[in-house]
Amino acid sequence: MVTTKLMTLMKKCSSVKQAKQIHAHILINGLTFFQPLLIHHMLLWDVINYRTMAQYAYSMLHHLHSPDSFAWGCVIRFFSQKGLFTEAVSLYVQMHRMRLCPTSHAISSALKSCARIQDMLGGVSIHGQVHVFGFNTCVYVQTALLDLYSKMGDMGTARKMFDEMPEKSVVSWNSLLSGYVKTGILDEAQDFFDEIPGKDVISWNAMVSGYAKAGNMDQACTLFQQMPERNLASWNAMITGFIECGSIASARKCFDAMPRQNCVTWMTMIAGYSKDGDVDSARRLFNQMDHKDLLSCNAMLACYAQNSKPKEALELFNDMLKLDINIHPDKVTLSSVISACSQLGDLEHWFWIESHINDFGIVLDDHLATALIDLYAKCGSIDKAYELFHSLRKKDLVAHSAMIYGCGINGRPSDAIKLFERMLADCIVPNLVTFTGLLTAYNHAGLVEKGYQCFNSMKDYGLVPSIDHYGIMVDLLGRAGYLDEAYKLIINMPMQPNTGVWGALLLACRLHNNVELGEVAVQHCIKLESDATGYYSLLSSIYATVGKWDDAKKMRKGMEGKEIIKIPGCSWTSNLTTP
DNA sequence: CTAGGGTTAG
Numbered sequence: 304m305v306t307t308k309l310m311t312l313m314k315k316c317s318s319v320k321q322a323k324q325i326h327a328h329i330l331i332n333g334l335t336f337f338q339p340l341l342i343h344h345m346l347l348w349d350v351i352n353y354r355t356m357a358q359y360a361y362s363m364l365h366h367l368h369s370p371d372s373f374a375w376g377c378v379i380r381f382f383s384q385k386g387l388f389t390e391a392v393s394l395y396v397q398m399h400r401m402r403l404c405p406t407s408h409a410i411s412s413a414l415k416s417c418a419r420i421q422d423m424l425g426g427v428s429i430h431g432q433v434h435v436f437g438f439n440t441c442v443y444v445q446t447a448l449l450d451l452y453s454k455m456g457d458m459g460t461a462r463k464m465f466d467e468m469p470e471k472s473v474v475s476w477n478s479l480l481s482g483y484v485k486t487g488i489l490d491e492a493q494d495f496f497d498e499i500p501g502k503d504v505i506s507w508n509a510m511v512s513g514y515a516k517a518g519n520m521d522q523a524c525t526l527f528q529q530m531p532e533r534n535l536a537s538w539n540a541m542i543t544g545f546i547e548c549g550s551i552a553s554a555r556k557c558f559d560a561m562p563r564q565n566c567v568t569w570m571t572m573i574a575g576y577s578k579d580g581d582v583d584s585a586r587r588l589f590n591q592m593d594h595k596d597l598l599s600c601n602a603m604l605a606c607y608a609q610n611s612k613p614k615e616a617l618e619l620f621n622d623m624l625k626l627d628i629n630i631h632p633d634k635v636t637l638s639s640v641i642s643a644c645s646q647l648g649d650l651e652h653w654f655w656i657e658s659h660i661n662d663f664g665i666v667l668d669d670h671l672a673t674a675l676i677d678l679y680a681k682c683g684s685i686d687k688a689y690e691l692f693h694s695l696r697k698k699d700l701v702a703h704s705a706m707i708y709g710c711g712i713n714g715r716p717s718d719a720i721k722l723f724e725r726m727l728a729d730c731i732v733p734n735l736v737t738f739t740g741l742l743t744a745y746n747h748a749g750l751v752e753k754g755y756q757c758f759n760s761m762k763d764y765g766l767v768p769s770i771d772h773y774g775i776m777v778d779l780l781g782r783a784g785y786l787d788e789a790y791k792l793i794i795n796m797p798m799q800p801n802t803g804v805w806g807a808l809l810l811a812c813r814l815h816n817n818v819e820l821g822e823v824a825v826q827h828c829i830k831l832e833s834d835a836t837g838y839y840s841l842l843s844s845i846y847a848t849v850g851k852w853d854d855a856k857k858m859r860k861g862m863e864g865k866e867i868i869k870i871p872g873c874s875w876t877s878n879l880t881t882p
Numbered sequence: 883c884t885a886g887g888g889t890t891a892g
Contacts, residue, residue, distance in 0.1 A: 480886095
C-alpha cells in the first residue's frame with residue numbers, strides 16, 4: 304500500500320522540495336531500497352534549477368544505503384545531459400573506484416563528457432574498461448566511443464571502430480560523417496554521406512553545414528534544396544554559412560523565409576549583425592525575441608563589447624541580473640563584461656562582479672584570466688596582470704598579445720620585447736593584434752628606429768599592417784618630430800586614412816607647432832567627421848603659438864558660430880587624399 | 883543513453 308503511493312509520488316517528483324519530502328518518507332519507513340528509483344525519477348524532469356537538483360542527487364548518491372550502479376548511472380547521465388561534463392567524468396571515476404560495474408548509460412554518458420571537455424586520457428582509459436565490462440557489442444557505447452575519436456580529430460581510429468562495429472545505427476554513421484566534415488575532408492565526407500543507408504535530417508544537415516562553413520554556398524544551397532525534409536537546424540546552418548561569407552543580406556532573407564525561428568536562429572543573426580558592425584539591427588532583433596535565453600543575451604552583450612559600446616554592454620548585463628528569469632551569467636557573459644569594463648577603464652565594476660562570482664557559480668579559466676590581464680593592464684595594475692599571466696595554464700597567442708599590449712601602455716618596452724621573443728621561441732605565430740601591442744610599446748617609449756623596424760618586419764610574418772598600425776606609426780614618428788616622414792607614410796598608405804591617422808598627425812603638429820601640415824591634417828579630419836570642434840581648437844592653438852593671431856581668432860570665431868571654415872592656403876591639399 | 887544548427891578573451 305505504502306509502496307504504490309510512493310511510486311506515484313516519485314513519478315510526479317519535479318522539484319527539489321518534493322524530492323526531499325519523498326526521501327524523508329523513504330527513510331522514515333525504512334524503504335531504502337527505493338532510493339535509486341527516486342534518483343531515477345527526480346532526474347527525469349526538466350526542472351529549471353537543475354543545478355540544485357544535480358547537487359541533491361549527488362548528495363543522495365553518497366548516502367545510499369548500499370552502492371548501486373543503476374543510481375550512479377542515472378546521475379552521470381543527468382550531469383552529461385545538462386552540460387556538467389567535468390562533474391560527470393569525476394563521478395564516473397568515483398564509481399569506478401567503488402568497484403561498481405558501470406551500466407551502459409554510465410559509460411556512454413562518461414564518454415560523451417570526455418569528448419566534450421577534450422579529455423582524451425579519460426576517454427582512452429574508459430575505452431579500456433569497455434572491453435573489461437563486455438560492452439563490445441553495445442551500439443550506444445560503441446557509438447559514443449567512435450564519436451569520441453571523431454571529435455578528437457582521430458579519424459583513423461574512428462573509422463577503424465566504425466568498420467569493426469557489428470551493429471551500426473544511423474547515429475554511428477552521422478557521428479563519423481560530422482568528424483569528416485569538421486576536419487575539413489569534404490570530399491571524403493561527401494562519399495561517406497552517399498553511402499549512408501538511411502540518411503536522416505541530421506545526415507543532410509551535417510553535409511549542408513560542412514559546405515556552408517567552407518564557404519561553398521552554391522553546393523550548400525543545392526543540397527538544401529534536395530533535402531527530403533528540413534528542420535530548424537538546416538535553416539540555421541544556411542544562415543551561418545551566409546554570415547560566414549559576409550552576405551548578411553542573404554542571411555536575413557533566409558531568416559525571413561523560414562517557417563519559424565528558434566533561439567539559435569536569433570542568436571546567429573544577432574552575432575551576424577555584430578560581425579557586420581550593425582549594432583542597431585542586432586538590438587532590434589534582440590528586442591523582438593519573446594524568450595531571451597542566456598546565449599542570445601551573451602551574443603548581444605558581445606555585440607556591444609566588440610563594437611565599442613561598453614556602457615550599453617554593462618547596462619544589458621545589469622538587466623540580465625534583474626530579469627531573474629534564470630538568466631544566470633556564465634563565463635561567456637563575463638568575458639564580454641570584462642571587455643566592457645576594460646574599455647571604460649572601470650576596475651571597480653569588476654571588483655563588484657568578483658565579489659559575486661561564487662554566487663554565479665563561475666570559476667576563473669584561462670579565457671577569463673586573459674580578459675582580466677587586459678583590464679588590469681589598462682587600469683595600470685601591471686603587476687596584477689603579470690600575476691594572472693603567470694597563473695595561466697596555457698599561454699596562447701591571445702594571452703601573449705594582451706600581456707605585450709599591457710607592457711606597452713605601462714611603459715615597459717623591454718618586457719614587451721621579452722614576451723614577444725619568448726612567444727616566438729614557443730612557436731606561437733604573432734598576428735596583427737600582437738604587433739599592435741609591440742608598436743604601442745615602442746611608441747610609448749619613443750623608440751622610433753626600433754618601432755620602424757618592427758613595423759617593417761610585419762611582412763616577414765605574412766601580415767599586412769592595418770589602419771591602426773599606421774595610426775601608431777604616425778603617432779610615433781610625429782611625436783619624435785619626424786613630421787614629414789609621418790606625412791609621407793600617410794599618403795603612401797594602401798587604404799584610405801581615417802581620423803585616427805590624421806588626428807595623430809595633427810597632434811604631432813601641435814606638439815612641434817607645424818602650421819603647414821597641421822592645416823592639411825585638419826582639412827582631412829573635418830572631411831571625415833562631423834564634429835570637428837576638437838580639431839579646430841588644436842589648429843587654433845598652433846596658430847596662437849606661432850603668432851598667427853588673426854588665423855587663431857578666425858578659428859575660434861568659426862567654432863562658436865559653427866560655420867564651415869575655410870582654412871587659409873589649403874586648396875591644394877584636397878588633391879592628396881586620392882594619390 | 884550515442885549524432886546535427888550557436889555565444890566568449892587580446
